[in-house]
Amino acid sequence: MKYAKVYFDDVKVGDELPPLVKGPIQQIQLTRYAGASGDFNPIHQDDEFARAAGMGGIFAHGMLSMGFVGQAVTDWAGAGTVRKLGVRFAALVRLKDVVTCGGRVLAKSSKDAGNLVDLEVWAENQKAEKVVTGRATVALPGRS
Amino acid sequence: MAIQINKALIGKEYPPYAVTVERGKIKEFARAIGDGNPLYLDDRVGAASEWGDLIAPPTFAVTFRDETADTAAFLRELGTDISRILHGEQEFELFRPLQPGQTYLCRARVVDIYEKAGRSGPMAFVVRETAITDRTNEIVATMRHITIVRL
Numbered sequence: 593m594k595y596a597k598v599y600f601d602d603v604k605v606g607d608e609l610p611p612l613v614k615g616p617i618q619q620i621q622l623t624r625y626a627g628a629s630g631d632f633n634p635i636h637q638d639d640e641f642a643r644a645a646g647m648g649g650i651f652a653h654g655m656l657s658m659g660f661v662g663q664a665v666t667d668w669a670g671a672g673t674v675r676k677l678g679v680r681f682a683a684l685v686r687l688k689d690v691v692t693c694g695g696r697v698l699a700k701s702s703k704d705a706g707n708l709v710d711l712e713v714w715a716e717n718q719k720a721e722k723v724v725t726g727r728a729t730v731a732l733p734g735r736s
Numbered sequence: 737m738a739i740q741i742n743k744a745l746i747g748k749e750y751p752p753y754a755v756t757v758e759r760g761k762i763k764e765f766a767r768a769i770g771d772g773n774p775l776y777l778d779d780r781v782g783a784a785s786e787w788g789d790l791i792a793p794p795t796f797a798v799t800f801r802d803e804t805a806d807t808a809a810f811l812r813e814l815g816t817d818i819s820r821i822l823h824g825e826q827e828f829e830l831f832r833p834l835q836p837g838q839t840y841l842c843r844a845r846v847v848d849i850y851e852k853a854g855r856s857g858p859m860a861f862v863v864r865e866t867a868i869t870d871r872t873n874e875i876v877a878t879m880r881h882i883t884i885v886r887l
């Protein structure tokens with residue numbers, strides 16, 4: 593079930609997030625993301641510009657892929673649970689690429705800040721190349 | 737020909753700027769990602785939630801920018817232009833979700849600039865951090881942004 597509530601008590605180290613599949617990436621989504629984010633770098637819109645810049649053509653905003661990873665985390669843990677999300681953009685996402693996001697539980701801890709779960713997160717393309725790698729921390733409710 | 741990056745910018749703090757989060761902007765951002773979470777999109781679901789209103793997706797703070805500042809000017813000051821930059825890394829720390837109607841104060845500074853050899857040649861890494869506080873000066877979020885400049 594989508595948006596099912598996840599409790600801290602039920603999470604185990606090694607648990608995997610359900611994969612989230614996004615794409616194929618279309619130009620219209622990059623244009624839409626540019627408008628929504630305010631990042632109008634022509635390298636994501638104008639193929640001629642991207643080629644002249646030596647990038648071999650248009651590629652997606654890294655932040656769009658990070659948004660996908662954020663969605664994979666909140667689809668599982670719930671919106672508003674994310675305390676930290678940090679990523680490295682490991683490879684470019686091109687038009688027509690299919691991006692699959694995943695994650696795995698690395699650690700659990702209960703502190704003053706709440707019940708925290710640390711995750712390894714990633715996104716990969718259809719060739720199983722990592723395009724995003726990173727870490728996230730979510731705060732989950734306890735059962736009691 | 738390789739360009740020179742202006743490392744004198746390390747430590748530079750930019751004038752604080754205020755951002756008021758618009759409800760429609762949160763929805764537009766969630767839809768652009770293709771994230772249909774009702775806590776980002778459905779006002780009634782937001783109102784009934786523990787937050788009492790919509791909340792923003794975890795990466796939303798990336799939309800915060802000083803509307804009076806010229807991005808091209810920052811790149812010029814750095815010694816580069818938009819055709820040479822890539823996004824290297826990004827991190828958000830969120831103490832609570834950002835919400836519509838709230839006004840936040842953003843303080844950005846250049847934390848570090850360093851050079852490294854990359855697969856496609858020499859690159860400079862420009863690390864910027866932004867602290868986001870609410871009207872009572874309480875910290876709500878921080879973001880760390882690493883821009884890569886192809887030298």
